[in-house]
Amino acid sequence: MRPIMRLGRGFVRLEIDIWVSLARALTRRPDIAEGTPIRYAGAMSAILWAFIVVSAVEIPAVHVLIPWAPVRIVAVVLGVWGSVWMLGILAAHHMYPHVLDPGRLRVRYLRRTCLDIPLAAVRGVRHDLRAYDGPKSLQLTGTGQLAVVVGSSTNVRVELAAPHRFTTPQGDVTVRAIAFWADDPHAAVAAIRTAAPAPRAT
Known part of the structure; x- marks a missing residue:
């Protein structure tokens, strides 16, 4: 039971981190304060953007290809959530660089x-x-x-x-x-x- 609880807490923390990172990205407030940023996002940006683009293409494709409305709605919702999740991960890479104070x-x-x-x-x-x-x-x-x-x-x-x-x-x-x-x-x-x-x- 404890591993399941730890996994659940980890998922909740990650979900919170994603939305906080997206909010910082939208308001252009990276967590740098007065220090000098040392960035590391470049190592993952191309991969994350590839996933985001693929997810964005899949959403309208699913809407067209799946004939059953309930299944289609669930698939679209999951696709949108996945795209937002990946955008949040990408934002976190940019909003929380290393900082030299x-x-x-x-x-x-x-x-x-x-x-x-x-x-x-x-x-x-x-x-x-x-x-x-x-x-x-x-x-x-x-x-x-x-x-x-x-x-x-x-x-x-x-x-x-x-x-x-x-x-x-x-x-x-x-x-x-x-x-x-x-x-x-x-x-x-x-x-x-x-x-x-x-x-x-x-």
């Missing part, structure tokens, strides 16, 4: 995952392209690294001076490095090195 780096994925890294704790940062197995957006590796995965990959690695504890949707973890995806990894690395008190490559 004066004193911290916020590594995020959509609305739920946010890892606050104090810049004073950064020992080094570098471009490091890696691929990952599995569908999870958060993956803890055996090397003491927490990866925030987008499109099955990360391309920036931030080394910490000492193990640091982070709160994630999957629970608290203590790691020595954070890996994440940036659309422009070289610019992200340069910005973090400039902002960190004593940056140096690792």
Whole structure:
């Protein structure tokens, strides 16, 4: 019963995230505040737009091809809901980028995952392209690294001076490095090195 309840809560949270993200996109209010955004939406935008276009084509096709009115109505409703759902996921990728604040780096994925890294704790940062197995957006590796995965990959690695504890949707973890995806990894690395008190490559 508990797994079913957790699944239900996760679905409700995701549905809320989608509608909040859509509202932010429509009002042009990305969650950036005064920091510098480091975007990661490019890795998934083409795929999401492809799904959205296919869903948009399917809706009128279903209306024409299915002769039974009750079935047709259900199919159309599901098609519209699916299109809105994908638009919400796309909006979340754009509305919640990573953010480089004066004193911290916020590594995020959509609305739920946010890892606050104090810049004073950064020992080094570098471009490091890696691929990952599995569908999870958060993956803890055996090397003491927490990866925030987008499109099955990360391309920036931030080394910490000492193990640091982070709160994630999957629970608290203590790691020595954070890996994440940036659309422009070289610019992200340069910005973090400039902002960190004593940056140096690792």
